[in-house]
Amino acid sequence: MSEPPDLEPDPVPEAGTHCPYCALQCGTILSGTGETGVTVRPADFPVNRGRLCRKGWTAPEVLAAADRLTRPLVRTRDGHLAPVSWDTALDTVAERLVAIRDRHGPDALAVFGGGGLTNEKAYLLGKFARLALRTSQIDYNGRFCMSSAATAGNAAFGMDRGLPFPVTDLRTADTVLLAGANPAETMPPLMQHLDRARLVVVDARRTATAQRAALHLQPVPGTDLALALGLLHVAVVDGLHDQAYIAARTRDFEPAARRAMAWWPERVEETTGVPASALRRAAHMLAEGRGAYVLTGRGVEQHSTGTDTVAAFINLALALGLPGTDRGGYGCLTGQGNGQGGREHGQKADQLPGYRPLTDPAARAHVAGVWGVAPEDLPGPGRSAYELLDALGSDQGPRGLLVFGSNPAVSAPDAARVARRLASLDLLVVADFVPSETARTADVVLPVTQWAEEEGTLTNLEGRILRRRALLAPPAQVRSDLQVLHDLAVRLGEPAARYPVAPSDVFEELRAASRGGRADYSGISYERLDAGESLHWPCPEAPEPHPGTPRPFAVRFAHPDGRARFADVDHRGPAEETGTDYPLYATTGRVLAHYQSGAQTRRVAGLLDAVPEPYVEVHPDTAARAGLVADGQALVSSVRGSMTARVRLEPTMRLDTVFTPFHFPADGRANLFTHAALDPRSGMPEFKVCAVRLDPLPGATP
Template structure:
């Protein structure tokens, strides 16, 4: 829609999906008075338009001979088709895989899952959301029968009397959400933050609990122990709305406050203060995020906080409940509609015959044609190029060379592939390794829908015309399906794809059947589940029953386990990773945004002053962090805002400053989430404050093109 009229659309970054207005000629971006952000934006949102005319933008397909070189779309798609067909003839359907992303629109995520199962007939499909939301999703499904990040609108946070945030730092990672925290404080709410760092959010809390990394589960069980002992458990709610409480009560009996203090480092009196705050509040919320979830026991840790919320009678009550802060732009919708290894659209289960039959009928295929569940994201990546593993991989909307744990291991596996295809807007660290790179549209150049952290389905509207030669992923997948003889099952029009998604999700847990583009426009988004056109949508879940067969929530006993990797003489410190305000995910976009790159030009590692003195490190020095898997060099920031036994590093950079070169790929046994938040490292001073960091980009030695990052 070229012209001067402002087009209402949404920020391309986090799960708030803040409303913005964009005009194409000249490009101008302003915040919108959308319910989520009400005219506010963070630094990433304000600068999102800087990438639309970026000189490093990919504008033509690239193919590898001895190096990557520009090519026509015909040549690029011919090569991909030939590689797929040759691999499947020799190794079978599962030798070709797809790796998606939590930033893809609902339409793209849906079509990618369908492409894998109908065009490729492969079980090998998963996405980077497995690295983000999977532990909370498994725990919520186990307890409530349904996974929606927040089962209430964001605005309810401003109305609750007590709020506990666990491993969440929304003031830095999604600043427009701060308006709800500020409003809550103005209304007299008490805020508790559980985090090993004194983050911006923790610094403004009424009570900050600072446990050792990997001990959140013990802390949750300890809080529940005291709540039961001091009479704060809601016996009526437990009897009427839940099952399994007796087993949980028995399991937390041994988590006495003094024992929990020894495990976590959180003083006993502060544990009791947290219990009184939650137990005496007229309404209360417990919200977890990646700090609690990205561990080898992340599902159980999340479950412990859900147990606490259920015992206090919070879920389903006004201005109360349990929720989790989805991170990626479409982290919610991206995991609902079929790009996960075990799911079909609408949160249907691939292993369930009735679910398979319903989706197959919408797709017009025999249910027997659909493959079974495949491997989770890291498991698929870890078996690339091996016997029985994927030999040809198609990557859409993801940069696993930066975002996956144990970076060097993943990079080596990618290099064993017979053929790698990457669709992206820039030559990312993963795209540099590809045999074919496909230039795709950016957020402002496409139509589609996304689902916010609160379960609100919103519209992304095309505001500018894509550069000549750039195609969107729906068109790529549809054309590839046609070349594979399955084109009759596919459509590249986003509105028609969404209408098919609605039918496929109908009757499922994530039911979008009553949501249309027109309704979204009229109502500023629609909350799922929304099973019919006359249904109002569901802003608040669980008010009357849970999504379990008997309508009751499930308590699940869980026990503290030590982190998979403990510090020792060689690796005496704990590394935890996370986000910064100015960067996003793997940094493919934000590290190329001039304003953001100038604000945070290099990655820093936070060390407590006591830890810094032990290793002779001053503020601004270069430090090398080394784990059993790799090494990374960072600029030291000496601060008392982190525990003395812990180092914090952001994960947005690649190359020599990749935090994920160090992280532990051990997986949660239920969610298959890697343990990003805890690994053992050593610290060595390797330079002074005036010494430059080594280059942070992956070497682009196999390409004729220069990576502008």
């Protein structure tokens, strides 16, 4: 086959774009070339206001990674990955996909996407899975990010948008509750918007954010739901709730309030370890200021009870009369760069573009019409992310997997089990720009463009649609994900025109597919974005250009009756309790220098120097009981497996809790010991709590 047309733009001297990491999507300006090196400076964009974190400042270094993937690779008979032509790689993939499908059926093929993919890539990936592969088996690593908050938000408000208000609104708050969120390390530029607020931080650790708090509530891991119920109890009993707002804008308050009545502060203290006096103080701080926000993060969401826990914090915000008003609100601090847009346009197992439910006949008919197929040709819902990974290679599970923009060998819970499932596949294909731990185990590796080499759009945590712009041309043998999907689809017998390769063409189709959906982008265009318009979805197409909706709940919520719903939820403990053999709770999280599985940040010298290896943070007394010393090596073990980590003594840690970051590979993977128990509604694994023990690493010296 001939080489694909050159659809990437010519190099330009300067490009206004956005940071490739978290969902703040800080505005940046890139300059330079591949030969001279790329430099970055912050733009005066609302979320970062001329600031960047350490990761943002060093992001261009990944563009010049020494082990950048620049040629397609196919595993040879002797087990090595060898360079081949694109035609050979794509022919190999297509032939093996067809062979698997012919033998085992379409659901023997699966796709695993990523929350860092552009909207265009996420959209075309979902279309490719459902039409070219004809499989229902597609999900993405965003399921591991904020699926619990999305599920709870949809139930409460009728719509899921990380922040249903601009980040800049936080500057008006007197008090902000951060539940399971550590933005001082994970989103440093956000902290400038919290400078004047009194912070109430709910976290089992005394994080960098907790150190800046007016009040730090430090519960036993896995008890955040009890704490949220206790806060609602205080709000109701002490008369802090907004009865007029509850009557006018909500429903189902009474069952939720009755449930909270069983969680008086002293009972909450017994369950969580948080003093009753601190609980009462927190509730009054939220209620008595001129403005307040309740924000949740992964710490309360990554549990088998994550949806109910988020719902309980939403209940608190609703009871105080905050969401949809100028006094405050509720929001979720979305993690991944396009975690919001990535789940809106078809990567999730149960959704179609525009945030449409896959089981809704009207949604299926609309999207099928845009795609030029019959509604019955669209597969039904498939497995959620961990369920999909856990089924790989089994008799009833997928035998072939395509991975775009994800590294599940490091990021999935019970990682050793997932690694075995990946190894059992008949075919593993990974599209990436560096040899991630997952790519190294693949049968075929496809080198794709990086963020500074491509055009597209992303949607940040506020629901603001952003333009990614290219500064550089990619290396000669590197193709865009859109081109890869197009080429594979054609080889699988699909019409070439069904899979555009120009991002602007894909976005035009995405606009049509999203029209009328919850996440309606139909009124947004590249022309409007390039002209500098700031547009938040929903932004429907109209006779006059729609201004976008930065505050969608200002007048009514997205349920048909316009009212928000309280949730009747109750506390239950984690899936795994501590005991004699595994006496400690372990929790995991991010650190300032690294991001997600670390595949990018571990390739930046300055970031790796800052945190070069995995560590376990433990109270000195707990360490002494386990025979550990500062800077020694420890095994952190659960019934599933063990990781190796350097010991850090931290006197602010709870005596019953240890912490490890999850950014490291091999024996340093925190997810070797994490629990894969799933939230029954969101499919979120229980990353944030499991039972472990600490032991000195045999033969290790400090």
